[in-house]
Amino acid sequence: MYLVPLSLARRLGPALKPLRALVAGGWLQEADTDCLLRLVHPALRLKRVFARVESRVWVADDMLALGLRTNGNAHGWRPGQHVRLYRELDGVRHGRSYSLTKAEPDGRIELAVRRQPGGRFSNGLLERLEVGSLVELDPAQGELTWPHEAGSVLLLAAGSGITPLLGLLRHALAQGFAAPVTLLHYVRQRRQRAFGEELQGLMARYPNFQVRWAISGEAPAAGELAGRFQAAHLAGRPVHSLLACGPHGFVASVDDWWRAEPRAGGLQVEAFTPPAPSVGGGEQVRLRFARSHRELPGNSAVNLLEQAEAHGLRPPHGCRQGICTACTCQLLAGGVRDLRTGGLTHGPGLPIRLCVSAPLGDVELDL
Numbered sequence: 001m002y003l004v005p006l007s008l009a010r011r012l013g014p015a016l017k018p019l020r021a022l023v024a025g026g027w028l029q030e031a032d033t034d035c036l037l038r039l040v041h042p043a044l045r046l047k048r049v050f051a052r053v054e055s056r057v058w059v060a061d062d063m064l065a066l067g068l069r070t071n072g073n074a075h076g077w078r079p080g081q082h083v084r085l086y087r088e089l090d091g092v093r094h095g096r097s098y099s100l101t102k103a104e105p106d107g108r109i110e111l112a113v114r115r116q117p118g119g120r121f122s123n124g125l126l127e128r129l130e131v132g133s134l135v136e137l138d139p140a141q142g143e144l145t146w147p148h149e150a151g152s153v154l155l156l157a158a159g160s161g162i163t164p165l166l167g168l169l170r171h172a173l174a175q176g177f178a179a180p181v182t183l184l185h186y187v188r189q190r191r192q193r194a195f196g197e198e199l200q201g202l203m204a205r206y207p208n209f210q211v212r213w214a215i216s217g218e219a220p221a222a223g224e225l226a227g228r229f230q231a232a233h234l235a236g237r238p239v240h241s242l243l244a245c246g247p248h249g250f251v252a253s254v255d256d257w258w259r260a261e262p263r264a265g266g267l268q269v270e271a272f273t274p275p276a277p278s279v280g281g282g283e284q285v286r287l288r289f290a291r292s293h294r295e296l297p298g299n300s301a302v303n304l305l306e307q308a309e310a311h312g313l314r315p316p317h318g319c320r321q322g323i324c325t326a327c328t329c330q331l332l333a334g335g336v337r338d339l340r341t342g343g344l345t346h347g348p349g350l351p352i353r354l355c356v357s358a359p360l361g362d363v364e365l366d367l
């Protein structure tokens with residue numbers, strides 16, 4: 001039994017301002033203060049975001065939507081961003097990133113979790129995270145935004161890539177976005193059409209919205225597309241602005257199609273799996289980690305996060321997919337290649353994401 005319900009604990013947020021000022025001034029320790037606040041409600045914290053599970057709804061055979069209510073510290077979160085959710089497994093704290101399919105001003109959010117073959121963390125959420133449980137979340141990150149000025153919008157999602165795009169779509173339609181919007185969702189099997197009923201309902205309600213599914217592991221039915229992403233699926237569709245999300249291979253195919261000819265609109269892509277590791281040995285290079293005062297051998301084919309970890313360093317990181325920015329570090333000398341796009345970054349002082357950057361030659365990092 002808590003001293004106050006979560007709804008009241010959320011309203012205490014502004015009253016904690018003086019305590020935050022004391023912590024900022026070094027007069028109080030945040031951890032000590034949080035210990036006392038937890039006695040009022042276990043989700044009450046000065047800055048950290050905790051949330052209570054309020055609902056569990058299966059939205060496909062292999063995907064569960066979790067409705068959560070945050071503790072009042074989730075400021076400025078937007079649908080389409082992603083958050084890292086933490087739980088303890090066998091006494092060890094683990095975290096995974098999930099997209100926000102909903103983020104309401106009253107602190108209600110929704111995340112969708114997909115069953116992963118052999119995935120202990122996600123499958124544990126599906127099977128054991130009950131309504132009423134508390135979880136901790138990192139601040140939301142992510143750069144996908146709805147193109148409000150576009151004359152038409154095409155959304156391409158593969159698998160659980162539907163989740164950030166659905167968050168953006170729901171919000172845009174509810175805000176009155178009136179230009180044509182088409183969503184193509186690529187799934188292996190029909191029963192994996194996550195949020196299918198809701199999407200059909202949106203199509204009935206908003207005449208400017210159309211959804212189609214592409215099925216790669218079964219014979220397509222009438223009205224469905226067949227197979228994986230291909231240019232023929234887009235024939236005749238106006239594309240002023242394109243947003244794509246899915247595994248790295250899918251996003252790379254969309255990106256190649258977009259860049260094959262000059263286009264006037266805007267492209268935004270987000271991959272939720274890292275690029276396949278490079279085959280082949282790569283070149284031997286020197287890695288200098290300035291703050292750790294270490295110089296070590298490295299390889300030009302492997303991302304810098306893995307190489308730093310292999311040498312015993314522990315850089316902060318989150319998604320390991322180039323999305324969350326948690327591993328961003330300053331390049332002090334040399335150049336790197338973005339393993340997702342092939343883009344090159346040279347020169348001192350530039351931020352790079354270690355998890356998707358491989359050294360072009362000798363490099364020095366502020367690490």
Ligand code: FES
Pocket residue numbers: 316317318319320321322323324325326327328353354355356
């Ligand atoms: S760990 Fe998330 S961007 Fe590198």
